[in-house]
Amino acid sequence: MxxxxxxxxxxxxxxxxxxxxxxxxxxxxxxxxxxxxxxxxxxxxxxxxxxxxxxxxxxxxxxxxxxxxxxxxxEPNPNNMHYMDRSRFGADLKIEEGMILAFAQPDGSEIPGIIRSVAGDSVTVDFNHPxxxxxxxxxxxxxxxxxxxxxxxxx
Missing domain, CATH: 3.10.50.40 (Chitinase A; domain 3)
Incomplete structure (x- = not known):
């Protein structure tokens, strides 16, 4: 054996x-x-x-x-929180807190981002690991x- x-x-x-x-x-x-x-x-x-x-x-x-x-x-890195203009998202996309979306990187790869808040035209996206x-x-x-x-x- x-x-x-x-x-x-x-x-x-x-x-x-x-x-x-x-x-x-x-x-x-x-x-x-x-x-x-x-x-x-x-x-x-x-x-x-x-x-x-x-x-x-x-x-x-x-x-x-x-x-x-x-x-x-x-630990969450504050530098991984990004504030984006609502116009960067498709007009027909209903953005809600907690959603996870894929974001394209310059090299063509994608990384997940979690929508943390939506206030008017400002969308806060968290790129920290969930x-x-x-x-x-x-x-x-x-x-x-x-x-x-x-x-x-x-x-």
Whole structure:
């Protein structure tokens, strides 16, 4: 019987996770659509603090980690609040507080912005991560661990 691989620096990991807020409300989950996440440690799909939670776990492990805001998505940055003129939005678009809209970047990529307020012709858009400032619970179940591409055995 082979020893279960332990998650290390460049392991390929398949996992289910639930991201919850302190009050227990769900922020994100791979279980909703029963589609596990697949990542390679260090590929940037998770922040270093989230990755650090996974190191040392192995297939079959289930564990929950509580991350303070600074270790999760950071604190809200006031520089990420933007005030835009209503005319920048389509005339037929009904803008309401709490809406999340995609905004095109100069390089063609899009980033999400949350409408925080609408006052006359001024629209306040928040480009902070929606979970910025929140303590989150990262609840994981490791489904599989494979060695990374750099961990090749000698023949």
């Amino acid at each position: 082979t020893e279960s691989l332990v998650i290390g620096n460049d392991s390929e990991v398949i996992l289910h996770f639930d991201l919850k807020l302190e009050d227990g409300s769900a922020a994100d989950s791979t279980r909703v659509n029963n589609k596990p996440a697949k990542l390679v440690m260090g590929d940037g799909s998770l922040t270093p603090n989230f990755e650090a939670c996974l190191v040392g776990l192995k297939k079959g492990d289930k564990k929950a980690f509580t991350l303070e805001a600074n270790d999760a998505f950071g 979970l910025a400032g929140q303590t989150v619970i990262f609840d994981v179940e490791i489904l599989d661990v494979k060695p990374g591409t750099h961990a090749q055995s000698e023949n």
